[in-house]
Amino acid sequence: MVRFEAVEKSFEGRVVIHETTLEVGVGERLALIGPSGCGKSTLLRMILGMVKPDRGLVRVGGERVTDANVRAVRRRIGYVIQDGGLFPHLTAEDNVILVARLSGLSRVEIAARVHELADLARLPRSLLHRFPRSLSGGERQRVGLMRALMLDPDVLLLDEPLGALDPIIRAQLQEDLREVFCALKKSVIVVTHDMGEAGYLAESIAVMRAGKVLQRGDVRALTGTPADPFITEFVSAQRSLAEAVR
Amino acid sequence: MRACLLAVASESRLGRSARSPRKRTLLYVRRHRSAQPTHRFAQQAGKHALRLPQKLCLCMLALLLLATASTVHARGADQAEQPKVRVGSKRFVESYILAEMVAELARQQGMMASHDLGLGGTAVVFRAIEDGEIDAYPEYTGTLAETIVPTVPTVPDGRRSSQVDLTSLRRALAPHGLSLSDPIGFDDTYALAVRRDVATKLGLRTVTDLASHGELRVALSHEFAGRNDGWPGLSARYGLGAFTPRLLDHALAYEAVSRASADVIDVYTTDAKIARYNLVILDDDRAFFPSYSAVVVYRTKLLQHTPNFGRVLDRLSGSIDAETMRRLNARAELDGVAFDRVAKDFLAAPGSHSSTSFSAAPSAMPARLALGTWAVILRHGPRHVMLVAISLLFATLLGVPLGILAHARPRLGVALLGTAGVVQTIPSLALFCFFIPAFGIGPVPALLALMLYGLLPIVRNTHAGLASIPAELREAALALGLSTRERLVHVELPLASRTIIAGIKTSAVVAVGSATIAAFIGAGGFGEPISTGLSLNDVPTILEGAIPAALLALVVQGLFAIAECVIVPRGLREAR
Numbered sequence: 001m002v003r004f005e006a007v008e009k010s011f012e013g014r015v016v017i018h019e020t021t022l023e024v025g026v027g028e029r030l031a032l033i034g035p036s037g038c039g040k041s042t043l044l045r046m047i048l049g050m051v052k053p054d055r056g057l058v059r060v061g062g063e064r065v066t067d068a069n070v071r072a073v074r075r076r077i078g079y080v081i082q083d084g085g086l087f088p089h090l091t092a093e094d095n096v097i098l099v100a101r102l103s104g105l106s107r108v109e110i111a112a113r114v115h116e117l118a119d120l121a122r123l124p125r126s127l128l129h130r131f132p133r134s135l136s137g138g139e140r141q142r143v144g145l146m147r148a149l150m151l152d153p154d155v156l157l158l159d160e161p162l163g164a165l166d167p168i169i170r171a172q173l174q175e176d177l178r179e180v181f182c183a184l185k186k187s188v189i190v191v192t193h194d195m196g197e198a199g200y201l202a203e204s205i206a207v208m209r210a211g212k213v214l215q216r217g218d219v220r221a222l223t224g225t226p227a228d229p230f231i232t233e234f235v236s237a238q239r240s241l242a243e244a245v246r
Numbered sequence: 247m248r249a250c251l252l253a254v255a256s257e258s259r260l261g262r263s264a265r266s267p268r269k270r271t272l273l274y275v276r277r278h279r280s281a282q283p284t285h286r287f288a289q290q291a292g293k294h295a296l297r298l299p300q301k302l303c304l305c306m307l308a309l310l311l312l313a314t315a316s317t318v319h320a321r322g323a324d325q326a327e328q329p330k331v332r333v334g335s336k337r338f339v340e341s342y343i344l345a346e347m348v349a350e351l352a353r354q355q356g357m358m359a360s361h362d363l364g365l366g367g368t369a370v371v372f373r374a375i376e377d378g379e380i381d382a383y384p385e386y387t388g389t390l391a392e393t394i395v396p397t398v399p400t401v402p403d404g405r406r407s408s409q410v411d412l413t414s415l416r417r418a419l420a421p422h423g424l425s426l427s428d429p430i431g432f433d434d435t436y437a438l439a440v441r442r443d444v445a446t447k448l449g450l451r452t453v454t455d456l457a458s459h460g461e462l463r464v465a466l467s468h469e470f471a472g473r474n475d476g477w478p479g480l481s482a483r484y485g486l487g488a489f490t491p492r493l494l495d496h497a498l499a500y501e502a503v504s505r506a507s508a509d510v511i512d513v514y515t516t517d518a519k520i521a522r523y524n525l526v527i528l529d530d531d532r533a534f535f536p537s538y539s540a541v542v543v544y545r546t547k548l549l550q551h552t553p554n555f556g557r558v559l560d561r562l563s564g565s566i567d568a569e570t571m572r573r574l575n576a577r578a579e580l581d582g583v584a585f586d587r588v589a590k591d592f593l594a595a596p597g598s599h600s601s602t603s604f605s606a607a608p609s610a611m612p613a614r615l616a617l618g619t620w621a622v623i624l625r626h627g628p629r630h631v632m633l634v635a636i637s638l639l640f641a642t643l644l645g646v647p648l649g650i651l652a653h654a655r656p657r658l659g660v661a662l663l664g665t666a667g668v669v670q671t672i673p674s675l676a677l678f679c680f681f682i683p684a685f686g687i688g689p690v691p692a693l694l695a696l697m698l699y700g701l702l703p704i705v706r707n708t709h710a711g712l713a714s715i716p717a718e719l720r721e722a723a724l725a726l727g728l729s730t731r732e733r734l735v736h737v738e739l740p741l742a743s744r745t746i747i748a749g750i751k752t753s754a755v756v757a758v759g760s761a762t763i764a765a766f767i768g769a770g771g772f773g774e775p776i777s778t779g780l781s782l783n784d785v786p787t788i789l790e791g792a793i794p795a796a797l798l799a800l801v802v803q804g805l806f807a808i809a810e811c812v813i814v815p816r817g818l819r820e821a822r
Contacts, residue, residue: 074726075726087740099728
């Protein structure tokens, strides 16, 4: 569904993505993980055409992302960022339906879809008329998810979606997200730096460092057969509760 | 600033414009029921302009077209059957009275006469007559010789050192399509005046007599003290080196001399206050001062098409001497009689109208002020609001897109903001005057100048508002697949709206202030009483214009508070 073919990217002479080839199949869920500045968000933004690779190309649904089709591609992708990225001047509902409204969907269709999504994202309908600033962080994130799903995209991209939330809400949302992913069977790429979250939300994990994907596999493969000492280091840096008690 | 205002407000009737304050301009028109608040072209342009808010999509181009159209329209109007005469005047009492006389005499000859009151200074009025916007106006030979047709030689003769030769003047004016009447009869030139008691005690009659009394205190206006044909030349001619003149504002000179803190001042020979303050004019016995003989300048075609106008000129010729003119000035300026009344009374019975109340000092100021302020609001308010509203509308229509452009193209943005900044530094009066050559006088150049002034805050705030949108929101809009226009309309402009409205508000408040200066180029508004008050050094009259302007600024603030509630999205408003 999403395919990077030998993409490379430099900013001001510094290589941020070394030659990378990576594919996410239809309905597949991939987590990109790695330390800050390793290039995971850059890869995500390449899919949206907001960063153009210097070399190589990005395909979404088999179609190469170009300047000409980038807007159409974006409408087939749902994008959720930290804290939801909601527009403060619009109510929760207006945030959700903005693109649908501009795409000419009928009111009835839109209303039905909003209710469906509110249920899916477990957002109380009474909150739909609030402005973002009077929603909690978790609620904002649920609205952000609804907005991303409004046009029923093929691909869902999440850039550290739960980074700003406290642990309880975060755990709740992780559960709810996983439910949504499984229910909708969309291709998902989620960027996170939490190994547990990555393993919980995605089937496979790609560990990145300094613009390179070091290894891709499930949690078991990463812990059992690490391809690089950094992976061992990165995995072991995620302390468990058991460790803390000891 | 005030000096600047004074300079133009009080362009001297001798045409020595904008060099120094002249103090005897109009009494405020409120008292003169027949006085038109603005000239006809202004009103016409105003009518057009008032329809503009309904056509929000019209931009600058439309304004320019409008300017042209209204002028063309105005010019088209003189094709009518009944002979029409449009008389202009400069911005001081004497000019008003003489213009009223010309208009009244023309009416008596069966013409349709109108008086475009106080068009501006010499340059403005002369341009108006050249362009055919007016047909006639009162002028002074010295002014014509000095400022309009400086090629005319001044011939030294026995009486006057620089007697202006009428024939040469007429020859010089002919290529402009203009002619000159015979002299009206009085000279309005510089003179020295002394208090009557001093003159009597010392037996002063002439400037020569003065020379031997070096102990007398001389107080001069800045202009007179600096001009070669003023004190320096006079002093050389008469040997007045013993005097050490004090310089002071001309409006204060009469006060100074009446309170005996000065003995000798410079005056114009037809100043109304000469009689009021009981001064004696010293005879220029060595013929130093140039001649400023009052005449009527008219379009040569007017006389060809309307021979009756000749009778108007004949009737005026030689009919008013300096003493009479002083009395007429005093009636209007000091007694507050309407200009047209003064003119009609004189024409009905020349010589029978002596001024009655020279002793009447300005009294009951607060009452007069309150009444005057209301009258000013009613009379000038609509025009002032129109000036502010229309210029603000166009400043917004132009400024917001420019701000968007400046944000979208950062390099261009630097140039745009820089240019708008430079425009802002041009003194407002200069900016107003800048458009006069292209658009004449009246509201059109005023609107243009006000619009340019209003641009900077709007462009800058639009730019700043857009630049302050957080990157993640920008990105969120982009990732949603919105087009550039959709992002702008649905995300960026609403997010920047608070800042943009603040810019428009600043612009509006500035426009309310700047529009008061528009009066100096004949655009009307609250600036009229302000300019009048400045030129008369009459604080209550200044306040009559300044108070409504300040009130309007407050109203504008209030309106914008309401507008913010309507325009700024609720989600942003409650956030702060």
